[in-house]
Amino acid sequence: xxxxxxxxxxxxxxxxxxxxxxxxxxxxxxxxxxxxxxxxxxxxxxxxxxxxxxxxxxxxxxxxxxxxxxxxxxxxxxxxxxxxxxxxxxxxxxxxxxxxxxxxxxxxxxxxxxxxxxxxxxxxxxxxxxxxxxxxxxxxxxxxxxxxxxxxxxxxxxxxxxxxxxxxxxxxxxxxxxxxxxxxxxxxxxxxxxxxxxxxxxxxxxxxxxxxxxxxxxxxxxxxxxxxxxxxxxxxxxxxxxxxxxxxxxxxxxxxxxxxxx
Amino acid sequence: xxxxxxxxxxxxxxxxxxxxxxxxxxxxxxxxxxxxxxxxxxxxxxxxxxxxxxxxxxxxxxxxxxxxxxxxxxxxxxxxxxxxxxxxxxxxxxxxxxxxxxxxxxxxxxxxxxxxxxxxxxxxxxxxxxxxxxxxxxxxxxxxxxxxxxxxxxxxxxxxxxxxxxxxxxxxxxxxxxxxxxxxxxxxxxxxxxxxxxxxxxxxxxxxxxxxxxxxxxxxxxxxxxxxxxxxxxxxxxxxxxxxxxxxxxxxxxxxxxxxxx
Numbered sequence: 001x002x003x004x005x006x007x008x009x010x011x012x013x014x015x016x017x018x019x020x021x022x023x024x025x026x027x028x029x030x031x032x033x034x035x036x037x038x039x040x041x042x043x044x045x046x047x048x049x050x051x052x053x054x055x056x057x058x059x060x061x062x063x064x065x066x067x068x069x070x071x072x073x074x075x076x077x078x079x080x081x082x083x084x085x086x087x088x089x090x091x092x093x094x095x096x097x098x099x100x101x102x103x104x105x106x107x108x109x110x111x112x113x114x115x116x117x118x119x120x121x122x123x124x125x126x127x128x129x130x131x132x133x134x135x136x137x138x139x140x141x142x143x144x145x146x147x148x149x150x151x152x153x154x155x156x157x158x159x160x161x162x163x164x165x166x167x168x169x170x171x172x173x174x175x176x177x178x179x180x181x182x183x184x185x186x187x188x189x190x191x192x193x194x195x196x197x198x199x200x201x202x203x204x205x206x207x208x209x210x211x212x213x214x215x216x217x218x219x220x221x222x223x224x225x226x227x228x229x230x231x232x233x234x235x236x237x238x239x240x241x242x243x244x245x246x247x248x249x250x251x252x253x254x255x256x257x258x259x260x261x262x
Numbered sequence: 263x264x265x266x267x268x269x270x271x272x273x274x275x276x277x278x279x280x281x282x283x284x285x286x287x288x289x290x291x292x293x294x295x296x297x298x299x300x301x302x303x304x305x306x307x308x309x310x311x312x313x314x315x316x317x318x319x320x321x322x323x324x325x326x327x328x329x330x331x332x333x334x335x336x337x338x339x340x341x342x343x344x345x346x347x348x349x350x351x352x353x354x355x356x357x358x359x360x361x362x363x364x365x366x367x368x369x370x371x372x373x374x375x376x377x378x379x380x381x382x383x384x385x386x387x388x389x390x391x392x393x394x395x396x397x398x399x400x401x402x403x404x405x406x407x408x409x410x411x412x413x414x415x416x417x418x419x420x421x422x423x424x425x426x427x428x429x430x431x432x433x434x435x436x437x438x439x440x441x442x443x444x445x446x447x448x449x450x451x452x453x454x455x456x457x458x459x460x461x462x463x464x465x466x467x468x469x470x471x472x473x474x475x476x477x478x479x480x481x482x483x484x485x486x487x488x489x490x491x492x493x494x495x496x497x498x499x500x501x502x503x504x505x506x507x508x509x510x511x512x513x514x515x516x517x518x519x520x521x522x523x524x
Contacts, residue, residue: 072361072394079364080352083345090342099334102341106363108370110384120382122372126404132334142388 004042004128004166005250007035008157011050011138012174013240014089020055023085028092031172031246035133036096038250042128044164045089045100045135046157052085053078053138057150062140066147075148078140079106086137099132105139105151114149116159125164136160154224161228161235169228170249171221172240177258178218180204196261197226225260235260266304266390266428267512269297270419273312273400274436275502276351282317285347290354293434293508297395298358300512304390306426307351307362307397308419314347315340315400319412324402328409337410340402341368348399361394367401367413376411378421387426398422416486423490423497431490432511433483434502439520440480442466458523459488487522497522 009031016022035043049057057063060074086102093100108120124134138153154171161169179189180203192203200222218237225235238245238257248255271293278284297305311319319325322336348364355362370382386396400415416433423431441451442465454465462484480499487497500507500519510517 066392069361069393072363072392073356073359076352076356076361076363076394080349080356083349083364087342087345090338094335094338094342097335099331099338101334101338101368102345102366104364104366104369107366107385108382110388120370123369123404126372130328130334130404130409131331132338142385142392147392 002042004044004164005168005170006157006161006166007043007045007246007250008153008169008171009045009047009089009240010171010173011048011052011054011153013172014047015050015052015085017051020051021081022051023088025088027241028089030243031240032092032096032098034244034247035093035250036098038247040098040133041131043133043250044124044128044160045133046153046160047086047089047135047137048153049082049085049138052081053140056081057140062148063150065143065149071148075140082137082139086135090135093133093135100135101127101132103127103134103136105136105156106141109141109151111141111143111149111151113145114143114151116151116155117144119159119163121163124160152220152224154221158224158228161233162231165231166228166233168234168236168252169225170246171225171235171237172246172249173218173221173237174239174241175218176239176256177237178204178222182218191256192258194259194261195222197229222260229260229262264304266306266426267430267432268419268423268428269305269307269508269512270415270431270433271307271309271351271502272433272435273310273314273316273415275434276309277312277314277347279313282313283343284313285350287350289503290351292505293502294354294358294360296506296509297355297512298360300509302360302395303393305395305512306386306390306422307395308415308422309348309351309397309399310415311344311347311400314343315402315412318343319402324410325412327405327411333410337402341366344399344401348397352397355395355397362397363389363394365389365396365398367398367418368403371403371413373403373405373411373413375407376405376413378413378417379406381421381425383425386422414482414486416483420486420490423495424493427493428490428495430496430498430514431487432508433487433497433499434508434511435480435483435499436501436503437480438501438518439499440466440484444480453518454520456521456523457484459491484522491522491524
């Protein structure tokens, strides 16, 4: 496959995270335009759940696996919430003339204790070869051990980057990158522009970096991204709330953010 | 796997076929109730596209394969139209307390010249084992030879029945079953209650049975169902517009319709 970029758009960027099932349509439309302008050959997008997936998933305890029959309705509702959010993203991309195609993770991925095991790249690889842009998302999926699990968009984006030998993995998040501590809680937190994975424990206040996000906050993203870094993928975190940042990151231009290093 | 029934709901039953993108919510809700009452263990549902999928697909010539770049937008829009219709069906089933789970064919099926080749049964099999009801649909899918194709719900339903060794395949259509001719065009057409496949050419006016449906009319359905009949699946066509017919067919009770025989 020719050069591939994987773009992960955080749930907190495309939804209002504190209001259940509320998309941030202004951001979705702006990001669709930035993607269109940057060029869409060799591009794959994965987005998070924000206030769509997480709200329903936590209501039914989907991330904890299948323990009661009532949860089957919740499993389906979590997926439907994600399908709805995905439809908004895909339609915004189509309106910006991006040949975006929805791909539902739960229709073909079964995890083992929450981690992707066997995975068929056939559909996403062919879509990119045909110059279309697959749009996947964090999803409620079946799990071989626990019945259900939540497959985070972060895990999926990193997995796709490694499996398809992407040249770059761009995480569009709601802060400027990885900080020494959580910048939303700690005013002394400072942005780390280059983060060698081996120095993670020393540079980041790991305890404070964690958030209550069920799929992990920034630290969780860095941990997921580590596999991509090890595989030689260039991984960068940028602030997708800042107009132009995603455009620049996709084009490979200089942009404020955090680059992960081996 | 324990006993399995595959239910195919025709697009002309769940949509107003002559009005673009118009669901028939009364039928969808009534059918969801009938499914719930009949019991949902060991059940899989496949629905057609009706005025959702077919409208967009024919606008962009998706069934003819990929011949121009503009079609990639149409491919995505066809799928999105089906996702929307599927969401209405799944939500109606969830409201009737059926643990229905959407499964997107285009996310894991690649056809070869329009026919299903390699196919992973893992997700649908596991869903049924966990007592959930997979809900699939006719879809725009990637094709190894032609780029794109339209995978009809009829082909998919028959394929699932054979692959998962279903005991029964119920086609819910908008007429009472298979007629000697097209009952909508020919007032002399009479219902065939038992149709041995070997006598098809002699019993059915094949020319008149064809309709303009891009996935084939009743004859197309019978041809798709033939593989299931050969594999030992009990195949019955019933009128899903008649209240109670789908309930009876799912329960195995006597109902007006056409039973296919070897």
